[in-house]
Amino acid sequence: MKTQEKESLKYRYLLWLYKTLKEELDRTDRKFTQVEVDKEIEKYITRNAHLSEIDDAEKFRVLAQGWKEYIDKKSADGKALKYSGSKVKAEYHFTRLKLDAVERIIRKLFGDKTLKDIQSGYESEMSRRILESREH
DSSP states (O other): OOHHHHHHHHHHHHHHHHHHHHHHHHHHHHHHHHHHHHHHHHHHHHHHOOGGGSSOHHHHHHHHHHHHHHHHHHHHHHHHHHEETTEEOHHHHHHHHHHHHHHHHHHHHHOHHHHHHHHHHHHHHHHHHHHHOOOO
16 A cells, blocks of 8 residues: 555545544533523523513513523533533544544644644534524
């Protein structure tokens, strides 16, 4: 096998590993970032709710309470995925270290620019998926 073919196979394997591991970590980590955004939304709603201007203030309160419960559940779900008590779960930590190792290997074999290109490509692909997703 030619050296260029071997390098190509390594690159594709590392690209696949990066994507797979990053998606796995993102499934957990996005819960925490979403909760941060959701709490900002909750603050805005709370600050700007003018109940005297609403036709059904009680219904508004129910909706606001439902949003708070949604945030609390998402937060609890994220913590359950990542932590066992106050410690990081072994599975999460292992996956994090594997991704770190893959990034180091990419950098070592192909350079910083290639790693940045892979990271940027991943973000572009995830954004594309979100923008193209359809309601079922």
